[in-house]
Amino acid sequence: MYDRGLSVLEQYGLETGAVYRGRGALICETGGELVLIREFWGTPRKLEYQAKLLEKVADASPILTDQILCNKEGSYISIDGENIPYIVKKWYEGRECDTRSEEDICKGALVLASLHKVMCMPVESHYVKESLCSEFQRHNRELRKIRKFVCGKRKKNRFEQEFLDTVCCFLGHGEEAVKRLEASDYKELRQAELERGAVCHGEFNQHNVLFSEGEVKAVTNFDKWNFDIQVGDLYRFMRKILEKHQWDLELGKKILTAYHQVRPLSRGEMENLRIRFAYPEKYWKLANYYYTHNKAWISEKNVEKLEKLKDQQEKWRNFVESIFVA
Incomplete structure (x- = not known):
């Protein structure tokens, strides 16, 4: 083999x-x-x-x-x-981007901004990413469906009990994110990005940024590329990093500053980025994984992940409300 x-x-x-x-x-x-x-x-x-x-x-x-x-x-x-x-x-x-190194992280953001400046093509409708409104609404429906399913179980395991204790709060954040998105200029921003043929990497993370001699050598794995608002890439990169750093506000500002130096973000893009961070995506992913996999045996690791999300909630919300304040 x-x-x-x-x-x-x-x-x-x-x-x-x-x-x-x-x-x-x-x-x-x-x-x-x-x-x-x-x-x-x-x-x-x-x-x-x-x-x-x-x-x-x-x-x-x-x-x-x-x-x-x-x-x-x-x-x-x-x-x-x-x-x-x-x-x-x-x-x-080369080695992958070290998520413990602020220097590596900021260089990754610089490279992403440089890529975004040249990543555009005539739009092919088959590869336009689902709208964020549709995605958020779908995830909220799924959370409500999972809540109903868990409520209906006579005997609940530890994960299910933790989920019921937290779902109302996190779903509330999800519904609030939808309201903010619908009240923003998201549709206009998305239309403008599609008109210029903006392309996203689709999976820009530390594993796909290779370093050699202290500098970024290559960016790899574009398989999930799509046409969409490019700050989606920046959000995904930042979220994975900041979850590991307990939603460190200063680190978040440094990443944004690094990206902004190469490709300045508009007010609309900043607002869209804030709304993306305000949605409890990691919570939805964990709940969805539970619902679509074997429920007879729940990994202790998934219980720990759920408890970690609960423990980080205050820091996450503080990040969302503080970092994008003008």
Whole structure:
């Protein structure tokens, strides 16, 4: 199983050297460079758009990306002897962004801002992200559905008891976020972003920012790219970092300042960012995971996550209400 997928390198005229395991993929030395090989589960059409996006970034920015390689037949997808589709991408040696390092974090924000300045393409409607209003409303409906389900259980485990103790408060925050969003200029902001063809990375986090010699060397894994308001990327990056730092207000300001230095945020974008932070996304994810997985056995880790969210609630709300004050 270790060399599964290596055979497709013949279709690229590449010779196999040393092989390493990556995240769900193989990394192979070939011709003095690195390539990543992994199974492909998406659609050829979106992959072609992704390849064009990465080519544009390569032409307009010094930031390296994991560009998708064509095989000798000119295709981005290669089929091995077992009829399994693979893609091969350029890869780079480097360490992931250290979430304990403010310097790394701020450099990651700088690079994201630089990418956003060049990431735009003619809009393809199939890849426009669901509107934030629709997403928030759907998540709120799901929380109400889960609450009803848990209330109906005769015997409740520890996770379910903790959920019932907290759901009204967190759902209230979710409903308030919807009201704020509907009262904002979100629709106009989103329309303006779509008109200019703004593209989001879709999964910009510490794992996808590679460093070498103290500087960002490459940004990888654009598979979840989409057309949307680009502050969505900034929100996702900041949320994951700030959860690890107990919603440190000063760190949040430093990240925003770093991004703003390269790509200044408008008042509308700042308001949209604030509303995104005001929605209890991590709480919804945890509840949704519980509802869609085996309920007969609840991981102690998930109980700990729920308790952590409860403990961090005051710091989270203070962050939301304080950092975006003019």
